[in-house]
Amino acid sequence: MDSYVRDLGLLRDRRFTLLLTARTISVLGSAFAPVALAFGILNLPGATASTLSVVLTAESLPMIVFMLVGGVIADRLPRQRVMMAGEFLMAAGFFALAAMLLTGWTPLPALSAAAALSGVATAITFPALTGIIPEVVPLDRLQTGNALLGLGANASRVAGAVLGGGTVVLFGGGWALVVSGALFAVAGVLIAMLRVQPGERPRAERHSVLADLRDGWREFASRQWIWVVVAQFSLMVMAIQAGHGVLGPLLAKETLGGPAAWSAFLAGEAVGTIAGVLLSIRLRPRRPILVAVLLCLPTALPYVLLGLDAPLWGIVAGAFVLGVCFDVFGVLWQTTMQREIPADSLSRVSSYDMLGSLMFGPIGLLLAGPAASLFGTEQALLGCAAIVVLSTLAALLSPGVRNLRAPRLTLT
Known part of the structure; x- marks a missing residue:
């Protein structure tokens, strides 16, 4: 208990509290958005599932296309300003959507x-977020900071799903x-209040965007543990999306x-x-990537x-295990990246991480329906489980994954 109290002392740091509050509110806005957008579009006169598909595709494609550019921007400019701009841009987009739906x-x-x-x-926001955390949180508190940010985000996702659905109804x-737009705007204001000292991040020599992307790729590809786990996750996310x-x-x-069963x-x-997230606050493995994988x-x-057609209570328990494991993985992964990657290229490496991890997700969605028709739903789900297990076992063959050790830090 004393250890938890000591870790939670990070909440007394004004800058971290501002970042935590802004991030929690921003995720709450994101959690409102899917239900609001889906039912707002589908309730339009003449709207069909294809209408919603077009709008959602218009939202997701720029995210993929600009992810690497977002990493370059966040490594070039003050990350606090990049995050602030991203939150306000998000607010503008959702206010525009709201205005159209309300006016007809x-x-x-x-x-x-x-x-x-x-x-x-x-x-542009997510690579900046990864990079700004070590600018705000002391090195010996990075894992605690990532865990607390994850706790706020997860609580917001749960609350937003409930409150967003109720607001739509x-x-x-x-x-x-x-x-949703107002929540993003509030998050932007809080980020604007965050003061990160200019000297806390080394300033890289300016190059072209392509040169910056090549430098970021070299940092990414030179570390076996990163590209192996990203390759693993590209397959895992495909299976999980399906x-x-x-x-x-x-x-x-x-x-x-x-x-009701799926909601459970x-x-x-x-x-x-x-x-x-609560578990990850105090978990300090010597080989964090091995444990994470x-x-x-x-x-x-x-x-x-x-x-296997298990009873619902068993399936819900399995979902609980999935939630625990994924969040501990996320905290260990983020903390290790922030410790091991140079500060001036962290956002670019993070953007390659996110792009690589997510790129096969749409394929999983496209293949799921045909797989269920061809093999049956139960067999297709067992196939998803097999992809998760086999991709993980393949990642464990990597010496970089097995042998990377965390530095020994003295907690203050």
Whole structure:
């Protein structure tokens, strides 16, 4: 208990508290957005699933396209200003969407353009966030800082899913998007109040964007543990997108009782993410990447249980395990990157990490339906579990993954 109290002393640091509050509010805005946007678009006159698909694609494509550029920007400019700009840009996009839905002027190109703003904002905000944490948090408190930021984000995701759905039901998607935009604006104001000393990050010599991307790639590719785990996650995310996005809900509809069962699954996972963050505050493995990758093996459990037609309580317990393992992985991964990557290239390496990890996700969504039709839903879910396990075992063959050791730090 004394150790937890000592770690939580980080909350007395004004700069960290501002960053934590801003990040928590921003994630709350993000959690409002999916339900508000989906039902706001689908309730438009003449709107179809294809209409929603176009708008969501317009949001996701710029995020992928600009992710690497976002890393360059965050390594070149003060990250506090980059994050502030990203939050305000996100607010502008959602306020524009809300205005269109509330006024009834909803041409598809305008909706898509407003959604694209949020995609660009995401692409520039996330690499800056990864880079700004070690500028705000002392080296011996990095893991605690990442864990507390994760705890705030997870709590916001749970609260936002509930509050966002309630706001849509009571007031409509347009007003829910107004709330989302306001939350992003508040987060931007809080980031503006954050003061990061200019001398805390070494200033790199200015090059072209392509030269900066090449330098970032060299930093990324020169560390075996990074590119091996990113390759592992590109396959894992593909399987998880298929399992969470299509196959799990389909099986819940077919055999588990419908939306209530899948909501219980997601609730179990959400509780697990909070428990995982609490665990990660004090977990200090000497080989953090080895432990993080080993924790990926139990994440296959819920897909195995779903594929074997286990009882719902067992499946929910498996989802809880998945949530715990993924959040401990996330804290160990972020902390190790922030310790091992030079500060002046951290955001670029982070952007390669995010792009590589997410790039096969859409393929999982595309293949899930045909796989369920061809092999059956249960067998397709067991296939997802197999991809998770095999990709993890392959990553464990890497000496870089097994042998990277954390520095010995004296906690103050």
